[in-house]
Amino acid sequence: MARVTGPQTGGFRHAETFVEVAAGYRLWVEMTGDPERPALLLVMGANASGLTWPDELVELLSRDHFVVRYDHRDTGRSTHAFHERPYPIRALADDAIAVLDALRIARAHVVGMSMGGTLVQLLLLDHADRLMSATIFGSTLIGGAAPDPGISDDDLPGPDPRLLALWAELGQGRDPEAELRWRVEHWRVLNGDVLPFAAEEFADLERRIAAHSGTWRSSAAHALADQSGLERGAELANVSVPTLVIDAPEDPVTPPPHAARLARAIPGAALVTVPGLGHALPRAVVPSLAATITTHTGGRP
Template identity: 35%
Template structure:
């Protein structure tokens, strides 16, 4: 997009590089409405961003045990630190305020931005995310298993079937042939940019240790749109409903058949909703 246009900052989810925001999706968003300057980036511990290797690999199973016992958790960093990264990126780009769009863990990072850095946000769109509140419906067993299955090391040939299986599960029960046909191309791009399983574990530890944002979200004044798929196997739609109910004035868009992914066939609806939300809140 045009750097002089209204900026939209895209924040991606767990173990997902900036290329998880598909270039075609970004081009549609850049062209929508009066035009936008679309910014995507690698979160810490993924892709070409800083890897916190010296922090080691957290014991996720032990963290789950502590969480179930109601005990406090520690992690190398928290989602609040990742929200500060996003605000810092705006500083580096000399952008005062942006429309912020976060998907999955990126939605949780966006929530932390809305809590801690609201002055940097024109609006917020939370996609397939959660407040982190305990008691919400869990992932399906198959999606939970995917979350804790590290990618096979070594070769691209070993990685691609794993990548395809992950997205077959996350897209949910509906078939999306256009996306399935692109899995090899997308998986190759992810592999060639660089995998960081230890970084993914640290990101997951940040999610666990950050806890619930539900109470703090009650004070958020950033205009918020929540988008969630009715068929999400990883973050069930009830989690999106909870986000919308927790943020005053938030609107909820539920999309039938959509799982924990952004299928090509649904880009027009999702892009249109984001662009309309941004247009309704040009300045604060």
């Protein structure tokens, strides 16, 4: 049973708390906006703190929503204990529901990026009654889906080789200066090759995340976690929750047509392209991304 520690919701613009979830894990949670507005839960990708969602994006979304972002297990200020208490990736979807339960949020719009998009697909299958809408981007269709006559597996390219080389170094011991350089280079590749890359913007982000986390050590927990239980793509054919799939045309992790394949697997899903979007969230793309999400959730475009 999830439990909140720290300040409670109600009548504030911004607050932080901790939510205790199963297996002795405590998650850092931040809430922004008016609790009387529709809730919007942001679910980040693998090994990434909730602070990876840009403050500017949270601010724009909070004009129409009560925005919740949080640190997954083994990221940020949440409990780091994977090696003592390992868990499967699918448990992170249960954590998202635990956050809603602890904040007494009956239903929410949910936005998932990268691995967060995988988790949102599981939420669509197991907790549809808790979702007002779903938005997914930077992700791919979970396994086990029925063959698509229009987009075959051979049409789905893998990650950029430059990323594979960087990922081979994930979790290696580096001093803070070297770790910062590695992370900025990682963001450079994730950004894609169309939008200008502002190295100092992402260096500032990583300094904030390190200060927030209290360490420069990178976690590889989600890369090591059990991937079983994700072969459920065929079940998406029964989804009725309004779903938006955002196509990131410059994404080096899940390049086109991954987004189109995912959208085709979910009945009625909309597919909208955000020009220039890669697998990073630079300031240059935040206004168009926020407008795309807000249009889908029924807020101001």
